[in-house]
Amino acid sequence: MKCVHCGTLLRKQSNFCLGCGKPVDAMECYITEMRESGKVLTRKTDKESLNHIIEFTGKIFERALLNPDLKYEVRDFFEGYLPKITEVLTRYKDAKNHEEMKGQLDSIKNDLTDVLNTTEDAFGLMYRYLCENDITQLQINIEALKTQIAMDGLLNSDFEIE
Numbered sequence: 001m002k003c004v005h006c007g008t009l010l011r012k013q014s015n016f017c018l019g020c021g022k023p024v025d026a027m028e029c030y031i032t033e034m035r036e037s038g039k040v041l042t043r044k045t046d047k048e049s050l051n052h053i054i055e056f057t058g059k060i061f062e063r064a065l066l067n068p069d070l071k072y073e074v075r076d077f078f079e080g081y082l083p084k085i086t087e088v089l090t091r092y093k094d095a096k097n098h099e100e101m102k103g104q105l106d107s108i109k110n111d112l113t114d115v116l117n118t119t120e121d122a123f124g125l126m127y128r129y130l131c132e133n134d135i136t137q138l139q140i141n142i143e144a145l146k147t148q149i150a151m152d153g154l155l156n157s158d159f160e161i162e
Contacts (some may be wrong), residue, residue, distance in 0.1 A: 004032045005135070019042075026109035029062045030086050037089035040096045049116040050089070057082060057110060062129045070130060077126055085119045086113070 003012050008019025016023050029056055038050040060077060062068045092112060095101045 001026065001083065002033055003030045004029050012044050027057070030082055033086050034089055035062060037086070037093040038095045043113060046113055049113075051122040052120045053085065053116070053123050056120070056127045059127050060123065060130060063127075063134075067134075070133075073128065073133075074130070077123075081119065081122065085115070088115060 002008065003010055003019055003024065005022045006020040010024060012028065034050060034054055038047065041047050041050060060074055064074050096138055
């Protein structure tokens with residue numbers, strides 16, 4: 001992953017860039033790097049998949065920020081899958097910029113499309129899982145509140161709670 005401010009290659013767990021000294025926002029760095037690398041994609045479907053991956057990445061990150069308990073559930077996503085797809089895209093971009101490698105890249109274009117589609121599906125599933133988890137937790141909280149109200153004898157009394 002590279003610093004979005006100066007382009008310096010960052011250490012995996014960096015809190016600041018050794019090149020420019022600015023704080024590192026890993027999510028911003030990954031998304032910026034994916035967008036930059038994605039500029040060399042030629043297939044419309046690949047570009048769409050990458051845009052969905054970036055969109056899901058932001059949404060998953062927002063969910064994890066809102067609910068710190070989710071950090072363990074999305075750890076593999078942030079520490080494994082996101083860096084790997086970013087690395088694949090960056091390597092593809094770098095290879096595409098070397099004239100002598102362009103012919104060899106045609107043979108892996110279908111593999112790249114497959115990995116983008118698979119990653120898009122996986123990130124989408126992760127996001128849907130987190131949303132479903134939120135709904136389940138909300139239902140549990142509602143039931144707990146209803147139980148507490150009933151235990152306190154507030155149902156069927158002088159006032160109505162709906």
